[in-house]
Amino acid sequence: MKHIIKKAVFVLFIVVFVFSNKTNAQETNNKFTLTGEIKGLSGNLYYNNPDREYTREFRADSIIVVDGKFQLSDSISKLALLRVYPSFRDKNNKVFKIPKGGVGYFPVKCAYLMFYAFPGGNITVSGEATDFVNAYPSGDKYNNSLAAANKITYPNYNKMGNLAVQNTYETDSLKIKENELEAEKIFKTNTEALIAHIKANPKSLAAAWYLNDMLVRSHIDNEQAEVLFNNLSTELSEYSDYKDVAARIEGTKATKEGFPVPAIKTTATLDGKEFDIKSFRGKYVLIDFWGIWCGPCVAEMPEVKIFQEKHKDKLVVLGINSGDTKEKVQNFINEKGYDWQQILSSKESNSDNFVNRFNVQGFPTKLIIDRRGNIVKRFVGGGEEAFQFLEELLNK
Template sequence: MTKLIIAFLGVFAIITPTITAQSNTFKIHGSIKGLDSEKMWAIINDVNEPNGYRREEIVVENESFEFTSEINEITHITISTGVDRVVKKTKRGYFPAKSSLLACFVYPGADIKVSGEITDFINAYPEGDAMNNGLAQLNRAIYPVMNEAVNYSVEADSLNGEAKTLVQKKGNKISGKSIDMKAQFIADNPDELASVWMLSDMALRNQLPMSRIDELFTAFTSKYKETIYFKEIAERLVGFKATKTGEIATNIISKQTPDGSEFNLEQLRGKYVVIDFWGTWCGPCMDGMPHLREYYLKYKDKLAVLGIAQDRDIEKWKAAIEKEKMDWHNIINNDKNNNDWVLKYNVSGFPTKLLIDPNGKIIGRWVGEGEEGEGLYHKIDELLQ
């Protein structure tokens, strides 16, 4: 079985006590007009896989397909159709557009039918149960709008100057419309699993202020309170409130270190500490490592650094640590014992850096590199020079 690392596709396994079945088998089948590829690929969350996901082949014949697999719990999955024309390509790669993916909820015993067409995006949706009907209602509304926004992004990538700025503004306006549509769907449908999933995804992508996330979350019914989506939002909201400037940083204890020894954040009391949330897949994160190392060496007697990597490939993580000479404290955020530090610190953009004072109090938070990220280094100089 081919394995694939996927970053932030919103693919999470969730559990609900309302679904029972004799078999763990599920089936997805259907016909999509314009589906002219020979194979599709289902990306399925699986904690038993080394990278946390499995990638399964779906054979296509005459625009139709039937796919059977196994799952232990309700799971939101995405399917890549293999149709090249829906991939939003640029000179440097591609935009990871959701409108280029087929999405559905699977669970033990599910029998899901998919229908629709492929134009320049996947205009096809699942049906067969309340959860998928709700997801289809949401995606039918937002996918065309999201596709329009990403098409503007592709166009802007080929332009320069004022023309580029004008097209970007058009794209941003349409993108903002799609975010408003998502939020309105969630507000109007507080008992839909699609709403819980979408709010979790929007919180992850920092698409709404946390105050608005809190409002929408509070309105949810208890129907899906046992799902991982619901729990993730709740934990992120706790993290949002607990990691504001002036609060004592949530203690971090982990054995997910390069050598397996235990790290404890409280052991660094007495020094200023930079907590750097990064990933090997994150270009800006890697580009900023030499600058972080420069400051680590400059103030090494007074400043400690903790790198927290949002990665699943342990060997790739270790190789990056060695290559970039990250000779500070490092942990990887793949602890299966409910210690998700990205959630606990409400991190929704990479890189995110926090500065902690010698008493453990949070001084500030900076997201990204460039001008905004440079504020961290100005603050370090102000405190330690």
């Protein structure tokens, strides 16, 4: 018996030892290093690793900066675009565009150091922090391509951000208008330069990322985006940045008014049971893209509830949440009494990334589907116009 026990313990030790070494080897293989010197930078830097879940208490990982120099070693499972940023509370850093009164800031990309992290990556960055992060990554094809694009956009974003801040202090209406026109001119110049860069660099992963970003923000029209996308090299097709813009391009074509609503068959529901939008056939459907983080979305949900109850014989509502956890959504709708079907859009799944598949470019977005399953109308922003349209439709 003792012999059997000793043998079992030995086997267990071997299993644990092999598993431990395999895990350690995997972590070592997944390591990346970021080494940088950004003159004028003070305080720590912060970033979010896509492989980790963060809490209200632990919102980001930190990087210690000494005399503008820093080094980060971390693990990551796959290629991802990371954003590194200084503390908003550090008054020595001037990269954030803070309006008069000091509450909040204008979001501009040039306040962040952006770089591609990937297993085995050895990235270097250099530059300076003035009124923006004038620093760019290098060391591999991903980061070299990102640096080339950011060197075009960052100075322009900085100028536009500065003009926005300036206008919060300005009292002369003519000067405010002059600044707005100047910002529009810079925006147009930047967009044209970025489009030219994407055309000239079809194998650039950053070109795919920026194309998707412009499409999301409606900085270019859908037709122009499709032309640019078709020019991208299919060598990029394995990367998520390419897949994201591909899904959006397809979404622009598949969600035109009069077209059948794209298939929605998923278990990304709050109870894990399969949902199929075909089960709603015979009634009008209001698809509501929303998030708890979206103030306008939450503000108009009581109106959605009233509408749903008023027209329950003719109308069903489908909520598609983006950006919140299942638990957070469940708690929110339980508290508010919102009892219509909810599904979750996921960035990690091509089929369940409904935001991309429907080319949602702003929140809230609402789609109205007729009884036969065809798209009648799309509304972006506040829902007053959507409710009015739907009221007229249902009362015909």
